[in-house]
Amino acid sequence: MTKRSTTTRSVVCIAACATMLAIVCFLSACSTQEQAKNAAPKIGVSFGVGEAARWQNELEYMEERAAELGVGIETRLNKTDEPKTQTEDCKELIDSGIDALIVTPRxxxxxxxxxxxxxxxxVKVVNYARLITNQDLDLFVGYDSGRIGQILGQYLSETVYTGDYLLLQGDPGDFNAALLYEGAMRYIEPLDDINIIADKAVTKWSADEAKQITLDAVTANGNKVDAILAPNDKIAGACRAALDELGLTAPVVITGMDAELDAVRRIAAGTQNVTMYMNLKxxxxxxxxxxxxxAKDDPVNVNTKFDNGTEGGVDSNLITGKLVTKENIxxxxxxxxxxxxxQVYGESPVS
Structure with missing residues (x-):
């Protein structure tokens, strides 16, 4: 055998070995990727919210669902930014090794x-319930606040088409609150025979602030009001408490949202008129x-695009909800x- 043929065979052998090594590495990488995809992910949840009862319930629903799917989950319910801010909560969750973050912003x-x-x-980000503005997000899961506002505004406009209106908006930093208000005003603004006694935002969805606004506005209007646009049930309850404190006995139409048990009891008793029920579970x-x-790089379910101020908007999965009245409780x-x-009609304590 010549030296040339021996050298050639050596080169071929080396090339074959290199090819085999590349194949093994490729298969190993694919296997690693497949294992990573199939591994149970870990989810972090951060709610920067107020006192509404819905938020604790939703965290529990999420924990139950994660257990059903066999995935890890860690949740943070932050109502006051004390002792940690929501930003600190989120960073700690991310540092803990989560694969996806579900976040409702303060x-x-x-x-x-x-x-x-x-x-x-x-870390993938699912924006939940309150739409984050001007940020590229992986998905928004929530309710169609604009459409809900239209439903509430239509109800008020058809029920009270003349008289004194008190308009309460949600927190001025909540994009969804603005959408709800704008939706309601599509029906309220065209009314010719109403007198708007106040039109105010409620900072941090504060029930105390809502009550004081109601007391001041109704008192200044000679203890007269016919309709109140309240953007959630906590604020609706505060408005009702203010009217009771003022001793008003004339009917006042009050809206709400979230179908909280106290609100449903008020609807049954005739002291609140409607709320919006979303299947929060x-x-x-x-x-x-x-x-x-x-987290697994699988396709997500999208039914619309939502404008959050970014180019192209954010992929979204939205629900509208149902209007609850005394007749359909x-x-x-x-x-x-x-x-x-x-729970609704008896003496069972609020749960």
Whole structure:
């Protein structure tokens, strides 16, 4: 055998070995990627919210859904930014090794630091319930605030088409509050025979502030008001308390949202007129499902695009909800098992 043929065979052998090594490395990488995809992800949840009862319930729904799916979950309910801020909560969750973050912001305009930190650590972000503005997000899961506002505004405009109106908006830093208000005003603004006695935002959705606004506005109007646009049930309850304190006995039409048990009891008693029911368990479950999809690089379920101030908007999964009145409490809330008849009409304590 010549030296040339021996050298050639050596080169071929080396090339074959290199090829085999590349194949092994490729297969190993694919296997590692597949294992990573199939591994149970970990989800972090951060709620920067107020005192409404819904938030604790939704955290529990999320924990239950994560257990059903066999995925890890860690939740933070931050009502006051004490002893830690929501930003600190989110960073701690990200540092703990989560794969996806579900976040409801306290301030929708001030989440840039959290979103950037998540991107740096390759953590997917599901924005939940309150739309974060001017940030690129992986998905928004929530309710169609504009459409809900239209439903409430239409109800008021058809029920009270003349008289004195008190308009309360949600927190001025909550983009969803603005959408709800704008939706309602599509029906209220065209009314010619109404007198708006006050039109104010309620900072941090404060029930105390809402009550004081109501007391001041109604007192200044000679203890007269016919309709109140309240953007959630906590504020509706504060408005009702103010009217009771003033001793008003004439009917006042009051809206609300969230279908909280106290509000449903008021509707049954005739001291609040409507609330909006969203299937919050379904919403919470959807957020967990989609967070898992994102963590595994699987397709997510999208039914619309939502304008959050970014180019192209954000992929979204939205629900609208149902208007609850005295006439349909049983059909919507009791027959579905959301509340029992005893909770609504009996003496059962609020749960």
């Amino acid at each position: 301030n929708v305009d001030d989440m840039g630091e959290v979103i950037s930190y998540a991107k740096e650590h390759r 379904e919403l919470a479950n959807t957020a967990v499902n989609e967070a898992v999809n994102l 049983d059909t919507i809330l009791i027959d579905s098992g959301y509340y029992t008849k005893e």
